[in-house]
Every structure is written in C-alpha cells, then in structure tokens.
Amino acid sequence: MAVAKIAITLDQGILGEVDRLVRRHVFPNRSRAIQEAVREKVTRLSVNRLARECAKLDPKAEQAVAEEGMSGEVTSWPEY
Numbered sequence: 001m002a003v004a005k006i007a008i009t010l011d012q013g014i015l016g017e018v019d020r021l022v023r024r025h026v027f028p029n030r031s032r033a034i035q036e037a038v039r040e041k042v043t044r045l046s047v048n049r050l051a052r053e054c055a056k057l058d059p060k061a062e063q064a065v066a067e068e069g070m071s072g073e074v075t076s077w078p079e080y
Helices: 012-023 030-055 059-067 070-076
Strands: none
Touching (some): 012 030
C-alpha cells in the first residue's frame, strides 16, 4: 500500500488523547492512530451515504420491479 506524508493541525486536546492512546499501546504511534481514525470516519460516511440513498427508494415500487414478470415464470422453474 502506497502512503503519502502530510502535515495536519490538531487541537491540543485531541493530540493529548492521541498521545494517551499511544502511551497505553493502543496504537504504535501517532501516525497509525490518525490513519485508523480517518479510515474509520471515511468508511462510516460511505455506509451512511448508502443508507441515505436506500432510504430514498420507494419500497412498493422496488417490490413491484422485483416481482415484475415473476408470476408467469414460477411454473416454468425447474424443481430443486
């Protein structure tokens, strides 16, 4: 995995929390703690976006599309 070095500005309180996590060996260093925090946030935003988009769907319309043409085909399906 390619990585890039960047500079960021953090509130002293947050940096103190990160340093405490490093001292408690939750993370090996500040960099890893911040990488994990950013990865988790990006993932959460992606999941929330998917949930928001799904909420826009009309359940009845989606069911109608899913069942479209199913009634005539059921009898021609092979037995399992």
